[in-house]
Amino acid sequence: ATVGENMLRGDRGVRVEASVSNGGFFSRSMKMAKSELPLLLLSFVLLAMSSASRLLLPHYQGNIIDKVIPDPDTGAYDKAGFLHFIKIYVWIMVAQGAISTIYSAIFTLVSRRLKFVLRNKLLEKILVQDVAYFDGTESGRLISRLTNDLNLMMAPIQSSLSSLLSNILILIGGLIMCFWKSYRLSMLAFVTVGPISYLWEQYAQWSKGLAREMMSHWAEGNSIASQALIHVRTVKAFGCEHQVLHNYSQTNKEALNCGIKDAWGNGLTSALTGYLDLGSGILILYYGGILVYNGELTVGELVTFQLFWNMMNNAYQNLQGLITSFTRSAAGAEKVFSLWDSDPDIDPQKGRDIVRENVQGGLQLENVSFHYQMRPDNKVLSNFSLSIPAGKTVALVGRSGGGKSTIINLLLRFYDPKGGKITLDGQDYETLKVQQLRRLFGVVTQETELFALSVEENIAYGLDKDEYTHEDVVEAAKKAYAHEFISEMKDGYKTRIGERGNRLSGGQRQRLAIARVFLRRPKIILLDEATSALDEHSQEAVHKALSNLIAESQATVVLVAHRLSTVVNADAICVVDQGSVLEQGNHDELVAKGGIYASMVAKQVKKKSDLLEQE
Ligand code: ADP
Numbered sequence: 001a002t003v004g005e006n007m008l009r010g011d012r013g014v015r016v017e018a019s020v021s022n023g024g025f026f027s028r029s030m031k032m033a034k035s036e037l038p039l040l041l042l043s044f045v046l047l048a049m050s051s052a053s054r055l056l057l058p059h060y061q062g063n064i065i066d067k068v069i070p071d072p073d074t075g076a077y078d079k080a081g082f083l084h085f086i087k088i089y090v091w092i093m094v095a096q097g098a099i100s101t102i103y104s105a106i107f108t109l110v111s112r113r114l115k116f117v118l119r120n121k122l123l124e125k126i127l128v129q130d131v132a133y134f135d136g137t138e139s140g141r142l143i144s145r146l147t148n149d150l151n152l153m154m155a156p157i158q159s160s161l162s163s164l165l166s167n168i169l170i171l172i173g174g175l176i177m178c179f180w181k182s183y184r185l186s187m188l189a190f191v192t193v194g195p196i197s198y199l200w201e202q203y204a205q206w207s208k209g210l211a212r213e214m215m216s217h218w219a220e221g222n223s224i225a226s227q228a229l230i231h232v233r234t235v236k237a238f239g240c241e242h243q244v245l246h247n248y249s250q251t252n253k254e255a256l257n258c259g260i261k262d263a264w265g266n267g268l269t270s271a272l273t274g275y276l277d278l279g280s281g282i283l284i285l286y287y288g289g290i291l292v293y294n295g296e297l298t299v300g301e302l303v304t305f306q307l308f309w310n311m312m313n314n315a316y317q318n319l320q321g322l323i324t325s326f327t328r329s330a331a332g333a334e335k336v337f338s339l340w341d342s343d344p345d346i347d348p349q350k351g352r353d354i355v356r357e358n359v360q361g362g363l364q365l366e367n368v369s370f371h372y373q374m375r376p377d378n379k380v381l382s383n384f385s386l387s388i389p390a391g392k393t394v395a396l397v398g399r400s401g402g403g404k405s406t407i408i409n410l411l412l413r414f415y416d417p418k419g420g421k422i423t424l425d426g427q428d429y430e431t432l433k434v435q436q437l438r439r440l441f442g443v444v445t446q447e448t449e450l451f452a453l454s455v456e457e458n459i460a461y462g463l464d465k466d467e468y469t470h471e472d473v474v475e476a477a478k479k480a481y482a483h484e485f486i487s488e489m490k491d492g493y494k495t496r497i498g499e500r501g502n503r504l505s506g507g508q509r510q511r512l513a514i515a516r517v518f519l520r521r522p523k524i525i526l527l528d529e530a531t532s533a534l535d536e537h538s539q540e541a542v543h544k545a546l547s548n549l550i551a552e553s554q555a556t557v558v559l560v561a562h563r564l565s566t567v568v569n570a571d572a573i574c575v576v577d578q579g580s581v582l583e584q585g586n587h588d589e590l591v592a593k594g595g596i597y598a599s600m601v602a603k604q605v606k607k608k609s610d611l612l613e614q615e
Contacts (some may be wrong), residue, residue, distance in 0.1 A: 019506050022117075028333075028337060032114065032117070032118070033110070034375055039110055043102075043162070047100075047169070048169060049099055051166050052169075053095055053099070053249055054311075058308050058311060060088055061303065065138050066299065069300070074288050083574065092165050093233050100166075103162060107226075114154070115306075119150060121340075122146055122150065123146060123338055128344055130345055130346050130414075131409070131414035132414075132415055136374060137291045140225065140226035141222065141223050142526070144215070144335075145335060148332070149335040150336055152215065152331065153332035153333040155325070156326050160326075162401030164322045167318045167319045169201035169309060171312055171315040171319060172517040174309070174311045178305060178308045179226050180313060181305040182297060185288055188287055188529060189283060191280070192280040193277055193280075193285075193316070194275070199273055200323075200412050203265055204320070204323055204327050207262055207265060207266070207324055208324075208327045213330075214255045218252075218255050220251045221248055221251040221252050221255070224251065225248055230247075231306070273317065280513070283408050284305070284309060346413065346434055347432075347434075348435055348480070348547070351433040351434065352427075352431055354432055354433060356440065359425060362390035362425050362525065362556065363424060365384055365385055365387075365410070365420070366423065367416040367419065367420035367421075368381050368385070368410065368422060369382050369384070370406060370415065371380055380579050381403050381579040384420070384581065385420075386574060388558055388572075390556055390569040392556060393557040393569070394557070394570060394572045395560075395561045396558070397574070397575055397600070399577055402577040402579070403579045404560045405560065407558075407576070413434050413437060414431055416430065421440055423431055441525070442522030442524070442525045443513075443525075444513045444517060444525075444527045444528065444529075444546075445528045448513040450504070450509060451497075454493065454496050455493050455494070455495050455497060456470065456493040459473050459496060459516050460519060470493070473493065476516075476518035479552070480515035481541045481542075481548075482545070485511075495539060496582050505538060506538065508538070510542050511541060513544060514545045518549065521553070521555075522553075522555055523555055523556065524555055524556045525549065525550070525558070529559065529561050529562050543565065543566070547566075557570075568587045569587075572586060573585065573586060575600075576595050582595075
């Protein structure tokens with residue numbers, strides 16, 4: 001298997017994402033919003049002011065009505081008082097409008113900034129995961145974390161955090177005002193509140209479950225789509241677009257079914273609570289009317305009470321809806337936080353800095369044992385030891401499946417050994433900063449992964465703009481025998497390569513990978529030679545490019561080789577099988593020894609093909 005394949009290997013079982021401690025949702029969100037707290041605080045104050053001013057309105061409405069009702073004895077009405085209250089009413093309204101504009105703008109601003117931070121942080125969190133994590137998690141699901149789950153989590157915060165808070169304030173204020181105006185009416189109206197809240201509570205729970213289910217269907221759909229798009233040529237070659245579409249629409253349909261259920265549930269709950277609400281309205285009018293008739297309440301006071309009650313009731317219902325959407329968002333947050341909480345085993349922050357200039361490039365595997373997390377019973381390496389001296393070229397040969405690519409994976413510290421250790425210039429890998437370690441390497445795998453960027457950007461991938469010039473890129477390409485075909489392209493080095501480099505042949509892609517290594521001037525070069533059938537011409541070009549690379553660089557080279565011609569000049573050749581070194585020495589020594597390597601060579605010479613193989 002190639003390193004590239006191993007990296008791409010899909011979902012082969014369960015990956016343990018750390019489970020989230022439930023309930024910490026709000027406290028964790030608050031922690032994340034720490035930098036925004038001053039602005040949030042300001043908007044809370046404005047929000048409180050705006051809610052308070054809204055609470056004053058019904059009171060003045062009642063006053064206005066009482067002023068227009070003529071005095072039963074004199075028949076006169078208080079025109080000055082009437083105008084006075086109208087004036088106050090207008091001022092409050094204007095102030096309230098202005099304040100609420102400001103705070104809602106602040107809330108939107110804050111939530112957008114939070115989302116920006118979260119998106120960045122989340123991709124960082126994904127990228128920091130071990131390669132083993134990606135062995136077990138499909139990329140589509142991870143894209144879902146960045147899109148669907150994050151959106152679901154942020155949706156209510158963006159649109160309704162402010163309304164949540166203002167509704168809470170209005171609810172409390174309205175309640176106080178209602179009791180202040182008439183405690184008897186308040187008590188009566190309250191009869192209906194219990195059933196309403198029970199209904200909403202039930203709905204919220206149910207809806208949260210549905211949201212979770214819907215998310216998982218969406219993630220599945222994303223995964224199907226992204227797999228199909230990554231491998232679109234295979235999909236087309238097999239003519240199975242309809243199957244992809246069918247599977248995709250199946251998952252979407254299941255998500256839709258959840259959505260439909262939720263819509264019905266929401267409708268029904270709203271209808272029932274609506275009726276209960278109307279009931280309370282009638283009760284208030286009926287009993288309030290009697291109170292007015294008996295002279296215990298003025299008409300203005302009844303109107304005020306009614307307005308307060310409606311206001312409070314509205315706030316209460318809004319809150320129920322908001323709480324539902326917040327609970328749903330908790331379903332998205334659970335996923336986001338679970339990713340947040342899963343820390344990689346290989347901590348990128350840990351370890352000493354590497355001083356590049358001092359690196360010699362000697363590598364050593366000491367009694368290394370290893371198996372992949374997905375297949376613990378398949379012991380790939382056991383007590384494997386190998387010394388790769390600085391500046392030398394070591395070739396690994398042997399049967400496919402013997403563990404050669406795994407050694408390359410371990411040298412790149414994609415995985416840590418389960419036993420034994422790997423050292424660079426005598427220093428244990430685990431004591432070094434992993435990213436700096438990896439930056440010492442230049443890698444050419446069988447599957448060259450190219451990005452949807454220009455040829456030049458692909459060659460310079462991973463380097464900062466100030467680390468190379470266009471001339472450097474051209475020089476690297478020339479050494480890699482890639483300059484010619486690049487120059488023939490429409491826009492030369494500026495030509496954009498399609499995603500996965502589809503517009504290039506296998507040999508051309510590989511030469512680009514070799515150019516990358518030339519440009520990077522790595523301390524250590526890892527080569528996984530392609531066995532795939534390249535045509536004669538490009539085989540020769542790739543071969544010349546590789547020989548150039550090995551000959552010219554001072555680097556340590558580890559080479560997984562399949563061809564005799566590549567191996568002959570290596571300083572040491574290791575025959576690897578079933579996770580251990582069977583033979584070691586240079587070409588002449590091993591041929592003289594007459595062992596496995598010698599028989600591989602003999603067989604190859606007989607076949608006259610250039611491929612080293614052993615049954
Ligand atoms: P080689 O490069 O010599 O062909 P590999 O190192 O690719 O051999 O494979 C060694 C063994 O490890 C094989 O049995 C292979 O199936 C297994 N293997 C390789 N990569 C993975 C992986 N990502 N997850 C599980 N098993 C793997």
